[in-house]
Amino acid sequence: AIRMTQSPSSFSASTGDRVTITCRASQGISSYLAWYQQKPGKAPKLLIYAASTLQSGVPSRFSGSGSGTDFTLTISCLQSEDFATYYCQQYYSYPLAFGQGTKLEIK
Amino acid sequence: EVQLVESGGGLVQPGGSLRLSCAASGFTFSSYWMSWVRQAPGKGLEWVANIKQDGSEKYYVDSVKGRFTISRDNAKNSLYLQMNSLRAEDTAVYYCARGEMVTGYWGQGTLVTVSS
Numbered sequence: 001a002i003r004m005t006q007s008p009s010s011f012s013a014s015t016g017d018r019v020t021i022t023c024r025a026s027q028g029i030s031s032y033l034a035w036y037q038q039k040p041g042k043a044p045k046l047l048i049y050a051a052s053t054l055q056s057g058v059p060s061r062f063s064g065s066g067s068g069t070d071f072t073l074t075i076s077c078l079q080s081e082d083f084a085t086y087y088c089q090q091y092y093s094y095p096l097a098f099g100q101g102t103k104l105e106i107k
Numbered sequence: 108e109v110q111l112v113e114s115g116g117g118l119v120q121p122g123g124s125l126r127l128s129c130a131a132s133g134f135t136f137s138s139y140w141m142s143w144v145r146q147a148p149g150k151g152l153e154w155v156a157n158i159k160q161d162g163s164e165k166y167y168v169d170s171v172k173g174r175f176t177i178s179r180d181n182a183k184n185s186l187y188l189q190m191n192s193l194r195a196e197d198t199a200v201y202y203c204a205r206g207e208m209v210t211g212y213w214g215q216g217t218l219v220t221v222s223s
Contacts (some may be wrong), residue, residue: 001169030153034209036152043213044152045200055211087112087152091208096154 002026002090006099012107017078021102023071023088032092035064037074038101047086048073078105086093109133109212111203123193123221129186129203129214137161137181140207143188145199146216153199156188159205170196183218193221 003026013019023033029052036044046055048064051071061076075082083106088099116128128223129141132175142157157169164179174190181199186203 032208038152044210044214045213046209046211049209089152089154089209094166096157096208098152098154101151 001098002029002093004088004090004097004099006086006088006102008102008106009100010103010105012105013081014107015078019075019078019104021073021086021104022087023066023073023099024093025069025071025090028068029090029092030053031065031067032090033064033071034089034091036087036089036098037082037084038087042097044087078104109205111212111214113201113203113214113217116201116219118222119192119193120218120223121221124189124191125193125219127188127190127201127203127217127219128178131184131186131203132169134205136184138177139205141177141179141186142204142206142210143177143186144202144204144210144213145197145219146202147196147199150199154207158186159207190219193219196223197221 005024007022033051035048038044047058052064063074085101085103087101110132112130119125143169158165158177174192178187200216200218202216203214205212
């Protein structure tokens with residue numbers, strides 16, 4: 001099974017900051033990677049799929065990059081509504097797998 | 108508007124069974140793969156199972172194989188998860204989601220608690 005590892009697990013940032021979250025796969029997954037955002041008590045929301053394709057309706061300050069084993073999610077200018085937990089997910093092979101999550105908190 | 112509404116969660120003893128349902132509306136249910144994803148309290152997301160449009164293909168995470176069964180009724184626009192031999196580690200919010208691999212629509216989740 002492919003394991004997904006995110007870093008950092010949590011960190012603090014300020015509104016307006018540029019932040020990057022990293023996701024590493026235990027083996028190559030081409031570009032079969034998605035990113036989700038989850039706020040407390042809510043269902044996850046799809047942000048990006050195919051490593052870099054923005055889901056419809058998602059603000060352009062979100063971007064994704066990478067292929068193979070190393071991926072990044074970048075938020076170019078943090079807004080208050082972006083403070084949440086972010087998950088990467090591989091869909092290259094079964095069993096589908098999520099990273100452990102990165103909690104982004106307000107500094 | 109796409110809507111997914113889960114039901115059937117609750118408190119069950121270890122070794123017990125529970126059947127979750129997901130009522131879908133706002134889209135052509137029979138045209139989409141459907142999935143179940145769970146989240147233990149305070150923990151991350153875990154994909155559980157998915158099922159093809161006609162039910163001919165089903166996939167499961169190893170930890171539920173042989174205990175959980177995913178199914179669907181396209182005439183009723185409904186997705187199901189039959190959970191048997193439940194364990195404490197199955198305690199989680201269970202989400203129904205539209206899609207095979209990447210899930211763009213999710214329900215609000217239903218809580219399953221396995222405890223004596």
